[in-house]
Amino acid sequence: MESKGNLSVAKNCEECKKKRSCDESDCWNPDKMIEVLMKNQDQSEEHWVEEGLPKLVEKIAVNYDTFGGMDHLEGKDLPSKKIVLEVLDDLFTVLFPGYLGDSDISKANIKYRLGTKLTAIYTNLTNEVEKSLKYICRKISECPQDICQKRAQVVVKELLEALPEIRSTLSSDIEAAYNGDPAAVSTDEVILSYPCVMAITTYRIAHELYIRCVPLIPRIMSEHTHSLTGIDIHPGAKIGKSFFIDHGTGVVIGETAEIGDNVKLYQGVTLGALSFPKDEEGNVIKGRKRHPTIGNNVVIYSGATLLGGDTVIGNNVVIGGNTWITTSVEADTRITIGTEEATYRKEKNR
Numbered sequence: 001m002e003s004k005g006n007l008s009v010a011k012n013c014e015e016c017k018k019k020r021s022c023d024e025s026d027c028w029n030p031d032k033m034i035e036v037l038m039k040n041q042d043q044s045e046e047h048w049v050e051e052g053l054p055k056l057v058e059k060i061a062v063n064y065d066t067f068g069g070m071d072h073l074e075g076k077d078l079p080s081k082k083i084v085l086e087v088l089d090d091l092f093t094v095l096f097p098g099y100l101g102d103s104d105i106s107k108a109n110i111k112y113r114l115g116t117k118l119t120a121i122y123t124n125l126t127n128e129v130e131k132s133l134k135y136i137c138r139k140i141s142e143c144p145q146d147i148c149q150k151r152a153q154v155v156v157k158e159l160l161e162a163l164p165e166i167r168s169t170l171s172s173d174i175e176a177a178y179n180g181d182p183a184a185v186s187t188d189e190v191i192l193s194y195p196c197v198m199a200i201t202t203y204r205i206a207h208e209l210y211i212r213c214v215p216l217i218p219r220i221m222s223e224h225t226h227s228l229t230g231i232d233i234h235p236g237a238k239i240g241k242s243f244f245i246d247h248g249t250g251v252v253i254g255e256t257a258e259i260g261d262n263v264k265l266y267q268g269v270t271l272g273a274l275s276f277p278k279d280e281e282g283n284v285i286k287g288r289k290r291h292p293t294i295g296n297n298v299v300i301y302s303g304a305t306l307l308g309g310d311t312v313i314g315n316n317v318v319i320g321g322n323t324w325i326t327t328s329v330e331a332d333t334r335i336t337i338g339t340e341e342a343t344y345r346k347e348k349n350r
Contacts, residue, residue, distance in 0.1 A: 077131035126156045132216045176244040196245040199231035206235035254291035266302040274308035
């Protein structure tokens with residue numbers, strides 16, 4: 001039995017080598033690299049473009065039909081991820097002039113540059129919001145002519161008019177970061193380098209679009225920032241002022257989470273769902289409150305997990321690291337997990 005197994009393995013290895021141009025170990029061995037390259041000279045594919053490529057095109061086209069849902073070839077409008085992210089960068093310039101985005105903005109030209117930037121944002125974002133609204137119309141029914149365009153204009157106008165209020169809230173967030181981190185040298189450092197500033201700013205922009213029922217674009221913004229910072233804030237969450245995420249990586253804040261004022265989270269905190277109730281057909285029921293509510297003046301340390309839409313954390317609560325909470329916590333409570341006493345043993349010299 002063993003010898004047959006070895007023969008089988010050897011046979012498989014020979015077949016594998018026929019399929020590959022070289023052994024994997026050879027590919028990273030400088031001494032064998034030239035030998036391998038020279039050995040494959042007789043395997044030239046100079047006619048592949050004329051003969052093989054058309055076959056590949058046909059094969060991939062069939063694949064599109066077989067695995068639908070991964071292409072968008074009907075010609076219908078979808079928002080451009082590239083333009084949405086360009087608009088997001090422009091909004092950062094407006095919110096933090098001189099810090100983020102265009103570097104040639106000064107007090108002397110601020111009104112001119114601001115007018116130019118806001119005009120570009122209005123034009124570009126209106127086009128993308130209109131596409132997003134049409135995406136919904138196509139799924140429901142044909143909507144009246146120009147209604148998506150008119151609604152897009154209203155949504156973007158309201159977002160831009162909310163920028164002063166957003167800046168006011170962001171100012172409190174930056175102060176919270178500076179005051180809450182002993183390592184912070186200045187608010188300049190916070191704005192320029194802290195990942196939470198990017199994540200929270202993106203959230204506050206995306207949230208304005210989310211509450212106005214704009215599909216796709218809020219998630220494009222938030223997931224882009226999630227990929228850059230490791231901080232995952234759903235645009236649907238409700239977050240008060242003076243919000244600070246220290247370090248940030250691994251923080252998850254779900255769609256129906258509610259966070260009060262002056263809340264501080266550390267890395268790895270999850271405000272997630274406890275379970276996903278399903279309907280009679282086994283489909284997840286959406287639209288319910290699934291994530292916790294956090295009161296004012298709460299501190300949640302690294303690795304803590306809070307789950308469930310019925311979980312309410314009262315004001316002035318401190319939650320220690322690595323805790324697991326699925327029930328409500330009264331105000332003015334401190335929660336910690338006890339640890340066994342560490343044992344130190346000095347090794348004898350050998």
